[in-house]
């Protein structure tokens with residue numbers, strides 16, 4: 001997820017139970033590879049394998065080159081983005097817009113698969129792909145594309161159960177994902193609106209998918225992965241983390257975050273992670289607003305520690321959160337801009 005799943009956040013999710021975490025998307029536009037944003041996105045130092053890098057673009061040769069470039073920088077799996085609805089990506093016909101141009105989509109897949117087959121140690125680098133159910137309710141072509149992509153050598157397919165037209169609105173549907181799973185032999189990953197262990201169990205059962213992908217529900221709640229894994233394995237709920245555990249995970253995350261982005265930019269971009277972490281908790285909104293006025297990493301860390309310590313005086317474990325509205329369309333638009 002652009003603007004979310006940077007290396008520090010991926011590492012935290014992996015530590016807290018995620019089996020797999022894909023990088024933020026990296027543009028196939030070569031002129032941007034030297035930019036700070038792209039070079040940070042291609043930074044995998046200390047990351048546990050498999051290192052999966054998502055690439056986005058509209059030109060088959062450029063996408064193949066982007067795959068090779070990222071493999072040289074440590075990618076062990078290349079993921080093609082055909083799911084992003086963001087305007088800046090779609091205006092250039094990348095992301096989910098590619099689903100509307102099936103010939104170009106297939107050309108990109110073939111070019112990336114060909115270059116990845118020749119890369120890596122043995123047997124080449126697997127290529128996976130993420131897409132939506134289609135462009136709109138009238139153009140729901142995920143099943144047709146999935147068959148084409150499997151024949152072209154895609155090793156695993158993730159489907160977000162919304163159309164491009166929906167953005168992040170409405171509800172994800174799982175019938176299309178179930179139909180794709182029935183038709184293919186490669187692993188299929190179900191995605192969209194999975195935000196609790198029960199939902200995870202139900203989506204797995206309904207779609208027959210081989211795995212689940214969780215996005216927004218992990219923002220500020222990366223322990224959702226271990227909660228889901230525990231529930232699927234035992235049928236029982238894992239207790240919520242203690243307030244002090246959450247405080248310490250967030251503190252470690254912030255240190256890693258400042259390390260990657262530097263003090264000034266890290267302090268600013270950390271605000272969104274802190275905001276997600278306190279969202280829906282008692283007093284969380286007031287704290288978020290206060291925290292946005294603090295202008296140094298030390299002040300941010302101290303405020304966070306004080307706030308969680310105070311919460312810890314009335315709660316041993318994190319209390320259930322109250323759902324808060326979020327404008328994911330705007331957030332994704334901003335984050336996905338190449």
Ligand SMILES: Cc1cc2nc3c(=O)[nH]c(=O)nc-3n(C[C@H](O)[C@H](O)[C@H](O)COP(=O)(O)O)c2cc1C
Pocket residue numbers: 001002003004024025054081082083084130160191192193194213214215216217328331332335336
């Ligand atoms: C801010 C934001 C950025 C995203 N960036 C990407 C991206 O770079 N690549 C991608 O495949 N999906 C991206 N997505 C989509 C998510 O991966 C996921 O498909 C979607 O949020 C639905 O799953 P969820 O309900 O579990 O969040 C993004 C979503 C959001 C909200």
